[in-house]
Amino acid sequence: MTHSSFLQDELKISSKEEDNKVTLKLEGALSATTVPYFRQTVQPYLDRPVAEIILDFAGVTKVVSRGVGAAIDVAVQIKKIGGRMRVENIGKFSRSLYIQGVHLVADVPELEGFEP
Amino acid sequence: MADTFIKMQISIPPIEGVEDIPVAAVEALAAKMGFSPDRVQDIAQALTEACVNAIIYSDSDADVEIVILACQNSLILEVRDKGPGFEPDAVPPPNFELISEMGVKNGGFGIHMIKALVDKLEIESSNKGTVVRMSTFLSKADN
Numbered sequence: 471m472t473h474s475s476f477l478q479d480e481l482k483i484s485s486k487e488e489d490n491k492v493t494l495k496l497e498g499a500l501s502a503t504t505v506p507y508f509r510q511t512v513q514p515y516l517d518r519p520v521a522e523i524i525l526d527f528a529g530v531t532k533v534v535s536r537g538v539g540a541a542i543d544v545a546v547q548i549k550k551i552g553g554r555m556r557v558e559n560i561g562k563f564s565r566s567l568y569i570q571g572v573h574l575v576a577d578v579p580e581l582e583g584f585e586p
Numbered sequence: 587m588a589d590t591f592i593k594m595q596i597s598i599p600p601i602e603g604v605e606d607i608p609v610a611a612v613e614a615l616a617a618k619m620g621f622s623p624d625r626v627q628d629i630a631q632a633l634t635e636a637c638v639n640a641i642i643y644s645d646s647d648a649d650v651e652i653v654i655l656a657c658q659n660s661l662i663l664e665v666r667d668k669g670p671g672f673e674p675d676a677v678p679p680p681n682f683e684l685i686s687e688m689g690v691k692n693g694g695f696g697i698h699m700i701k702a703l704v705d706k707l708e709i710e711s712s713n714k715g716t717v718v719r720m721s722t723f724l725s726k727a728d729n
Binding site: 477478479499501502503532533534535536539540542543545546547562563565566569570571574575586 | 601603606624628642685702
């Protein structure tokens with residue numbers, strides 16, 4: 471795989487922290503290219519740690535299984551240290567996240583009672 | 587001009603992100619064929635996964651080819667790469683119990699996802715490359 475400076479996937483993450491909870495707003499692609507940035511951005515909240523990480527997918531334009539795997543990993547890591555992860559606004563990616571079992575490790579309100 | 591199916595072909599370099607272009611074309615085609623919005627999304631997601639796999643695991647600079655066969659009642663997509671190949675039957679399904687304990691350190695479950703999103707998945711792979719063939723059939727629910 472090669473990278474192109476002008477066509478490769480991009481991801482922006484903005485954070486808002488309140489009451490030991492952090493909301494991370496994702497904008498762009500959660501893909502193989504952007505997974506390192508995603509992990510690097512989330513890691514400080516696992517190190518401290520915070521009680522809850524909320525991933526807001528409202529601005530996500532593309533998801534690949536590798537990206538979903540990284541999100542699952544964060545959910546598992548925070549659970550191990552007594553915290554939790556919540557994923558919101560998954561919209562059209564509901565089936566993809568359900569198939570990968572995100573709801574098994576994180577709170578995903580849109581997948582409660584979801585029938586694929 | 588053939589009236590039983592229409593064949594189209596797009597070649598892309600093995601650069602992650604470029605697959606968005608054939609995916610957008612296939613999304614437009616699937617919607618035009620009458621697939622429901624949910625099924626269009628499934629097809630787009632499956633094609634994205636197949637293209638990304640082809641790009642990530644491709645050792646060569648050879649283009650990845652996407653062959654599109656639009657039939658009256660089905661859409662068949664082939665993603666062809668010239669990578670080193672793999673043994674499709676050796677790819678295990680995800681073990682959710684283990685994942686819940688250990689997390690996911692690298693990769694995802696692309697093949698598992700594709701299988702769940704399309705009606706039929708066929709994979710031919712050798713040390714000269716891989717062909718992933720995904721078929722989705724129009725159903726009454728789509729109309």
